[in-house]
Amino acid sequence: MNIILVLIPLSLVLLGAALWAFFWGVNHAQFDDLETPALMPLSEDAAPRAAVEKTE
Amino acid sequence: MNATACFHCGEPVPTGLQLCATLDGTPRAVCCIGCQAAVGWIGTMGLQDYYRLRDVPAERAAAANDYGAWDRPALQRMYVRHDDEARAEVCVLAQGIRCAACGWLIERALRELPGVLDIGVNIPARRLQIVWQPQRVALSALLAQLGRLGYTPQPLSAAALDTAQREESRTALKRLVVAGLGMMQSMMYAVALYVGAFEGMDPLTRDFFRWLGVLVTAPVVLYAGAPFFVGAWREWRTRRFGMDTPVALAVALVFVASIVETVRRGAYVYFDSASMFVFLLLSARHVELFARRRAADVVDALARLQPPLAQRRNASGALETVGTHELETGDIVVIDAGASVPADGVLLSERCDVDEALLTGESNARRRSAGESLVAGSIVRTGPVELRVVHVGAQTVLSSIVRLVTRGQQQRPRRARFGDALAARFVAGVLLLTVFTAGAWLLLDPSKAFPAALAVLVVSCPCAFALAIPAATTRATAVLARRGVLLLKPDALEKLLALTHLTFDKTGTLTTRQMELVGVQAFGGRSEAHCLRLAASLEQSSMHPLALALRAAAVLPPLPVSNSHSSTGNGVSGELDGRVYRLGRAAFAAPHDGNDDNGVYLADADAVLAKFEFRERVRADAAVTLAALRDEGLQLQILSGDAEGAVAALAHRLGVDTWHSRATPEHKLAQLQRLRSSGAVVGMVGDGVNDAPVLAGADLAIALGDGAQLAQASADIVLGGDRLEALVEARRIARLTGRVLRQNTFWAIVYNFLSIPLAAVGLVPPWLAAIGMSTSSLVVVLNSLRIRAQPPAPGAAAASATARPALEGAA
Secondary structure (H helix, E strand, O other), rough: OOOOHHHHHHHHHHHHHHHEEEEEHHHHHOOOOOHHHHHHOOOOHHHHHHHHHHHH | OOOOOOOOOOEOOOOOOOEEEEEEEEEEEEEOOOHHHHHHHHHOOOOOOHHHOOOOOOOOOOOOOOHHHHOOHHHHHHHHEEOOOEEEEEEEEEEEOOOOOHHHHHHHHHHHOEEEEEEEEEOOOOEEEEEEEEOOOHHHHHHHHHHOOEEEEEEEOOHHOHHHHHHHHHHHHHHHHHHHHHHHHHHHHHHHHHHHHHOOHHHHHHHHHHHHHHHHHHHHHHOOHHHHHHHHHHHHHOOOOOOHHHHHHHHHHHHHHHHHHHHHOOOOOOOOHHHHHHHHHHHHHHHHHHHHHHHHHHHHEEEEEEEEOOEEOOOOOEOOOOOOOOOOOEEEEEEEOOOOOOOEEEEOOOOOEEEEEEHHOOOOOOEEOOOOEEOOOOHHHHHOOEEEEEEOOHHHHHHHHHHHHHHHHHHOOHHHHHHHHHHHHHHHHHHHHHHHHHHHHHHHHHHHHHHHHHHHHHHOOOHHHHHHHHHHHHHHHHHHOOOOEOOOOOOOOHHHHOEEEEEEEHHHHEEEEEEEEEEEEEEEOHHHHHHHHHHHHOOOOOOOHHHHHHHOOOOOHHHHHHHHEEOOOOEEEEEEEEEEEEEEEEEHHHOOOOOOOOEEEEEEEOEEEEEEEEEEEOOOOHHHHHHHEEEHHOEEEEEEEEOOHHHHHHHHHHOOEEEEOOOOOHHHHHHHHHHHOOOOOOEEEEOOOHHHHHHHHOOOEEEOOOHHHHHHHHOEEEEEEHHOOOHHHHHHHHHHHHHHHHHHHHHHHHHHHHHHHHHHOOOOOOHHHHHHHHHHHHHHHHOOOOOOOOEEEEHHHHHHHHHHHHHHOOO
16 A cells, blocks of 8 residues: 555646646636637648748 | 629629639639728738638628828827837727638738737637737738728727736636646545545545645635635625625635544545535636626627727817827817717707717617717718717716616626525525534534534535526526627526517518619610719718618729718719719609609709619528527517518518518507517517617517617627527527526425435435535536537528539639
8 A cells, every 4th residue: 555655646746737737828828719729720831920030 | 693602701792793803813703892802912912721711701891991090109008008119019809800710811911011029819809919019010000901801900998908807817717727626636535535434444544645635625725715715705894695605604614624623533524525616616607707708898899889080170270180088078070971979079060960879779860950969979971070079988978878788797697696695595594504403413412413513514515506596597698608699688598488479670680781782774875884883983982771782783983973962861962074963762863753762763964864773681591590480489570660562572581470561669669568568578689770769668679799789788688690590599598598497496405405404313424415415516517518509500501501602613
């Protein structure tokens, strides 16, 4: 049963990591708009964005 | 009917029009010059993918406007937030955003411009957030780019940039996830403890799991559950007890009791119950918050009736364009025909006709003479006119209407208030019973007092009651909002089910507001195309539906017209190449020849030149919707102010037996009153322009979202997205919600009445109480999830797809 002394702290560390990652995502606007980004991968050309970065 | 649909907006291309836009070398038929420009523009930017990605046709592109005024510093102060010299931010409402492809197109197109740093598109709210470098590109250039794409940009005041609302939803999401993850962990430890209780766990391991429970539940109660404690504290200070008090009390008692038990190594802990309770209640709140946000967009639409810009006459008598908020009492403003009034004021010009649909619901223009007052948001039909400003900002009539609507949205449904009251009383009873149980057991057997009292508190946790009603109604509100149906009045869903009669307005409800030109008859030598061009030229500045239809049908660009004068209700006259032409009703344009009411005549001084015939476009989903409603046993009728022939034809076509033509608003109101006094529950569906007062006289008012925004203020339900068939779906969901509500309430009552007595006499061990309470609230929530939208009926999908094959054929 001593294995739970390793596994449970490990699960708590993972829990903490998951929460940290989620908070990071929320703070970086990843959850503000859940509809628009779903369409972005459908377009294969990323040209316009690249062009803008070049002009800047 | 026309065989071809416009490639850009999907509207039928008028007969005889040969307008093409070339995309990828393929000519595509379009319906107007605006759409042609939009297709060309999208093509030259390499954004053709838009046509492949979108799922709803675009809105008809309007001719390009001048956005130069938006560069004025005084105006920008209100609308633009300057983070520093090289960085400015603006929030723009873009009318015409329909689906995700629009967002994609806008983002790509704006990024083409130099100096644009970041674009955020929120499709449900139709808002863009643009961050740009003001010294490299002007705001007007950004807005013009949007205009060219076919979206009407409207900067929103800097308050919309306020991060408070965003922070609120972010924090809510964080709390929900903390509660969810914490709940999962504490439940796992709880399972270990329950199993251990049977298998004989050694006390040291048991205490280890209990302390783990404290560790994972503490953030759930203290961080995620904080809103309940804050709310309970507020309720305590004002001595008005709502749902937060019992919730906070139960959570705190269970949590503290469990910690006490852990410390003194007692028999039972209930960390799983505490975290589950917090999580379930937070989920319900999250859904409610989402539904409220959707409704707030409707208020935005109302507030936009006021124009952002005004033409002010300055000291030297010249005109300058200023922001509406810059106007002050005493300023003189000039308003062009077709524009809306920026502020409440007194008319200085001799007379004018205004459309005060926002006040009266009548779109028929009213005549106002010098000295009479005009209200902000109404539309001047004849102009230009001068106005002296009397009230600005929050003092205008429009602002007070917006305030009324906002207040209406904050009210909770009667049913939910009833549920709250019930739950609060229930909690008070349970607390008394807990004290009583503890007292009784202290006399009989002190060792059982604490477990029994705790069992009563836990087993009766009011969540089944507290959640029974809001879980079902918030779910229904959210599902309907996704389908474009907004419930503005709290009791709308209940009333929708109770209806026995449903009354429809004709124009704008069963038919769209748009007219289409169906025929041109030229008399006396001139070609039909030439007559059409003359007519379109005479009507080039009017916003009347017939004028729009004429302009849409005219192939050639309009000619310059001088001495243009419009006579409301009759027609227009004007000079072209030195000849005076009249366009309008038979009595106005052709007093000698024309004798029928139908059609519009074009005449010069000598003879009648042409006759134009129009008809209203019937909504594509009107027949399906009415048939479905009739099948549900509703009595349908049509009330219209139009002539008998038109109403009868439409009623026959849609299979409606009862109809009344030439009805004034008073007639309509009287008709509704008669039905209601005979015991019927009457609903009225209208676009609200002509029917705002009639809508107010019905038991349930339903407005179509594309109608005058004000209709939405007096309506109980708004059908957004311009779809009548959403009504059938809304009734189905209302029925389902009613059923789920009854089941939920029944379950909550049965469960509590069975379990509480058992717990009080000590027959329910607290661990079973915790499982019982969790299951009972889960049953309620899962049952509410059965309320869901159906995919659109195959018939409707086929109807909207009919335009497509024609398009493929043309390509």
